[in-house]
Amino acid sequence: MAPTSTTTAIPNNSIESLISSRASNRSFKHFAANTSDGAPKNFKPHPKPLALSFGRPNAQFFPVKKITVQVDEFPFQDSIFKNEEIDEVKEIVIERLPEEDEYSLGASEAFQYGDVKGLPAFQKFLRSFVERIHTPAYEDWAVHASNGAGEGLNKVVDALIDPGDIVLIEEFTFSPFGNNVRNVGGVIVPTKIKFEKNIKGDISADVDVDYLANLLENWDEVRPEHKGNKPKAFYTIPTSQNPTGFTQTPETRRRIYELASIHNFVIIEDDPYGYLTLPSFAEPSLENLKDHDLTVDDYINHSLLPSYLKYDTEGRVVRVETFSKVFAPGLRLGFLVGHKKIIDVITKYSSIVTRSPSGAAQLLLLNIIEQKYGGIDGWLAWILKMRLAYAHRRNVLISSIVNSEAYEKEYIKIISCDAGMFASLLVNFPEGTDNISKLTLLNYKLLQHGVAVVLGYKMAIDEKFSEASSNFLRLSYACLDSDVELREAGTRLAAAVKEFFENGLEY
Amino acid sequence: MAPTSTTTAIPNNSIESLISSRASNRSFKHFAANTSDGAPKNFKPHPKPLALSFGRPNAQFFPVKKITVQVDEFPFQDSIFKNEEIDEVKEIVIERLPEEDEYSLGASEAFQYGDVKGLPAFQKFLRSFVERIHTPAYEDWAVHASNGAGEGLNKVVDALIDPGDIVLIEEFTFSPFGNNVRNVGGVIVPTKIKFEKNIKGDISADVDVDYLANLLENWDEVRPEHKGNKPKAFYTIPTSQNPTGFTQTPETRRRIYELASIHNFVIIEDDPYGYLTLPSFAEPSLENLKDHDLTVDDYINHSLLPSYLKYDTEGRVVRVETFSKVFAPGLRLGFLVGHKKIIDVITKYSSIVTRSPSGAAQLLLLNIIEQKYGGIDGWLAWILKMRLAYAHRRNVLISSIVNSEAYEKEYIKIISCDAGMFASLLVNFPEGTDNISKLTLLNYKLLQHGVAVVLGYKMAIDEKFSEASSNFLRLSYACLDSDVELREAGTRLAAAVKEFFENGLEY
Structure with a gap:
């Protein structure tokens, strides 16, 4: 907002002194979005990237599609504003009594x-x-x-x-x-x-x-x-x-x-x-x-x-x-x-x-x-439907990968895709490869092909401790909008990996 | 829940060692509900007390009266479970764009x-x-x-x-x-x-x-x-x-x-x-x-x-x-x-x-x-309706007090009732009265007559520091259900105060 004539700018540093040490020193880290630090010179990101990186579920998984709300015209509209009084003096209910209905909540x-x-x-x-x-x-x-x-x-x-x-x-x-x-x-x-x-x-x-x-x-x-x-x-x-x-x-x-x-x-x-x-x-x-x-x-x-x-x-x-x-x-x-x-x-x-x-x-x-x-069992039946929808999406994504040349040539292997919303892929670098720098470089190739993933080492507690096993990618099949997008994302990923391996692990 | 055959009871004291010192030592105080500590021997609470003590608004102040929810039969019910695929590969929207509508939220x-x-x-x-x-x-x-x-x-x-x-x-x-x-x-x-x-x-x-x-x-x-x-x-x-x-x-x-x-x-x-x-x-x-x-x-x-x-x-x-x-x-x-x-x-x-x-x-x-x-001005118009409803409820409660003998005889005085949901009443004890013990005793008389309030000193930071001015009562007109109840609560309060004063500040 532009300052109006009545507002003033506050000199720098005067506010910092009001903040507690606890709050000043607090740090917050996240396995951040992709940055362009160290990008190859000729790196050009895809204009329409597909994200296998987000852990958030597609909105189609949320059961609520429409909410209709009825709102009163006045507070106490059935009593004071209609000038009707309630005759009986009611007892206070100190504690809510259990309802007849199982989990009824008004x-x-x-x-x-x-x-x-x-x-x-x-x-x-x-x-x-x-x-x-x-x-x-x-x-x-x-x-x-x-x-x-x-x-x-x-x-x-x-x-x-x-x-x-x-x-x-x-x-x-x-x-x-x-x-x-x-x-x-x-x-x-x-x-x-x-x-x-x-x-x-x-x-x-x-x-x-x-x-x-x-x-x-x-x-x-x-x-x-x-x-x-x-x-x-x-x-x-x-x-x-x-x-x-x-x-x-x-x-x-x-x-x-x-x-x-x-x-x-x-x-x-x-x-x-x-x-x-x-x-x-x-x-x-x-x-x-x-x-x-x-x-x-x-x-x-x-x-x-x-x-x-x-x-x-x-x-x-x-x-x-x-x-x-x-x-x-x-x-x-x-x-x-x-x-x-x-x-x-x-x-x-x-x-x-x-x-x-x-x-x-x-x-x-x-x-x-x-x-x-x-009730609970009915809700579990909905979860079973979610489970099948996740299984289907996983199948679409993984199918596009296992039917690729990159997979056939064992450049990538599936670590896991049996539960939840993430599959993980091992990137099968030759022994002695510097996992972290090569994974970082591969990521630019992935982004060039238009697919965003999470790199294993970005979710390591201690990069050094986990260096030898950080050669994997996390793929989420939760977020993309359609089967077409999921299949396309897998295809792009496999193509990028193939290109990277066949160019001697270079961009 | 009764223990089943597969559950066991855990020995005392073993869990405490797992709890952090921070959490063990944390204390939580609230200006508690009335206790019966130090009640007069012949104290008998009213069977149907009315609460002027609760700061929570009556549910009639909440504008939402009914919510209807439409729920999907399946996740992705318009695509995968109908075997229809979305043809176009959509671009990821990284940041939400501003909407045309002011505060539209889907x-x-x-x-x-x-x-x-x-x-x-x-x-x-x-x-x-x-x-x-x-x-x-x-x-x-x-x-x-x-x-x-x-x-x-x-x-x-x-x-x-x-x-x-x-x-x-x-x-x-x-x-x-x-x-x-x-x-x-x-x-x-x-x-x-x-x-x-x-x-x-x-x-x-x-x-x-x-x-x-x-x-x-x-x-x-x-x-x-x-x-x-x-x-x-x-x-x-x-x-x-x-x-x-x-x-x-x-x-x-x-x-x-x-x-x-x-x-x-x-x-x-x-x-x-x-x-x-x-x-x-x-x-x-x-x-x-x-x-x-x-x-x-x-x-x-x-x-x-x-x-x-x-x-x-x-x-x-x-x-x-x-x-x-x-x-x-x-x-x-x-x-x-x-x-x-x-x-x-x-x-x-x-x-x-x-x-x-x-x-x-x-x-x-x-x-x-x-x-x-x-929009905002329309919502403020709703708040103005709430304001009138609060003013009306305040008028009903305060009217029953100022038209009482207790008020006429200046046993009680209004400190404030010009905003919000609380009125405060000074209890006009003679000079030299022990405010805290007499207010505590008066409270039993109020409860006997069937009205619950908050005693001033219970919301003091430091009882001793504030002893001289703690001779007041907080009355909420937010919570009771009707004008009849509010009037009855005020009448009971005034009657209790009168009885207490005319019995020489004794129960």
Whole structure:
């Protein structure tokens, strides 16, 4: 806005002195968008790039298509402005009584001040949802609403991590979580992911539990800089790990929980993609997809992987859930499941810091689940439809890659594409290649061909620690608008890789 | 929930060791509900109490009465599940382009991940709203969405207050704000409110600016325990101060800003009731009310008081707004206005800690304002209707009090009832009365008669500092359901006070 005659400009530096040191020193990092630093001289970006880089779901995944609102003409329009008075003196209802309907929530309650843990109907729904799918292995668990997983993770970090505390994190991860840990003075330390060629010649990945066990047993030797300060927590994305896409086996989960118990740390389970376990890749066809229709019971019992809550006999797991991927991110609604004592301190935090999540979001979510889907199982049936839509999109993208020359010539290999919204591709550089500089250069080739991806090393906790395994790309099939775009993006990617390899790994 | 055969109980004390010291030591205080501590032996509460104690607005003030939602049968129902493909490869829209419509916001944008400062359409609306009513007196100001005023205040405290920093606060206040200050290690120090008999024999109140000026000039002498550590901020509720109900005169505001400038502190302006400046008390009648109809321009120019932003030539004011009182608390939506450099550090905070406010809330608010009210002035016309509804409810309550024997006999006096949703009543104890113990005792008499209020001293920063002026009651006319209830509550209150005074200030 242009200054008007009554406004003045404020001299530089006078405002800085008003800002707290905490706020001045706070840093925020994100696995940034592509920059043009170090671009080859002849680099020319494509005029119509397609993004496989965004983790956000296409709006077609959001079930709400139209909202109609009825608004009053006047406040109290049925009483004071019509000069009608209500005769009876009503008793105050101090506490909301349980409703007959399962999760009934009216507008007047949703628009009122509400419990920071979530409105009573919402909490009731959350408990029922947890009980339907993964009841913790102990008694005193509780739920707490959050403004989505990111905010939920911050609540958990505040509750658990003191300055100097170590948080173990998979070496490639949803790196913004590191901001939360640093914000409370915690320290992040990477732990290894194991990438192995399997018998079919593909790559498979999982948490390297042997590395983790050794790290914990020999902490002072492996991490002398943190001598005597063993990890307080392990942060993990167990299904469709971001950015690598792998899903931990139940055995991995069981063993990691065992280590948590032995070495007394907390498991922070961030599971946004857990409900999107997909059927294996197949050539895209709607007929083919229909073979993978599941009943809700089969889905729960045979398709979903166990949450760490299932192994938790000691209350050392906090599960972080979100409605972002299975409803809509803009709701800003999620929840935490953990031991009541941990949830209690989080409630105190919420009362001071964040207050309650939006009643408007709770109102929309609950009424859609209850009235449109007929409850939890009806909503899970919608999630099953999302799952098939994701599987189809994944099939379209991966098909365009596996049917390419680049794939045939083994310039790229699939690491993982079995769950969630990300596939990961190994870029099969010859031994001894400088992964980071060559991946950076390849990226310009990709951008020239018109496809944007996330480079593995950009989501590394510690680039040096992970250098040898950072030769992969994260591809999201969540965001593009159509099958045509997905296929085109895969084709562009394969063509760029081929060109890069056949030009001796040069732009 | 009863434990099932697969659940176990967790031994006491094992969980506590997992919780951070920060979270374990965090305390949360609220001006609590009435307890029965020290109740007279023969105390018997009324079976149907009426609450003048709740600050929450009656649901009839929330404009939304019905929401209808249209939900898709399948994700991508118009493309993949109908086997139709979109032919054209679309370009990615990296940044949202400005819309033709003023604050148009579609569901697909609102339900997507959004800017932590608020969605672009929402930010645009906020800027226009600020410009319509109280543009700051300098150029580089910015807005930032919050999850309501409570969360907004926490953002501001984080941005400004370092451990040990002093925050001056009106001696009676919205006491939960103290939790935010303590949470970052700040220290709160009360400053005086001046209660004076005016020429009509009523009480008038305002910030005691002379006390404040003296306190600041002679800080080391008046507050030797904080020697050399002058206040960093002044937290104030300028219109319808909570709990006393008074509104600062423009002169008071101008002088306080001058002090801020001289003594280099920030003003945190918390103004939830600023839009509810009411016509003076008159006997309730709808005809009477209609005389107070205002045009939107008259309202802005002659009824609203100036925000501290109007005096702010140095960027030392942060204004905290909320839609809780002029739309609905359950939205959890508000915003901050301040210097761009302060808003920038708050943006970093939001990116890590709270993330963005709910898109669902922004969607509802913006579309109602734009489509139903036709923009900002149309929405202000709705607020004018709320204002008349509040004035009417205030008239009903105050009428039942001023027409009582207790008032005639001057056992009680009105301190303030000119704005917002609170009136305050002085309880005219004889000189030398122990205000706190007698107010506590009177409260049991009020509860026996069936009316709940907030006692002055319960909202004091420092009971001892404010003992002499804590003989007042806060009455909210926001929450009860009808005129009949409001009148009955006032009648009960007056009867209880009379009985108490005529029984020699005994139960």
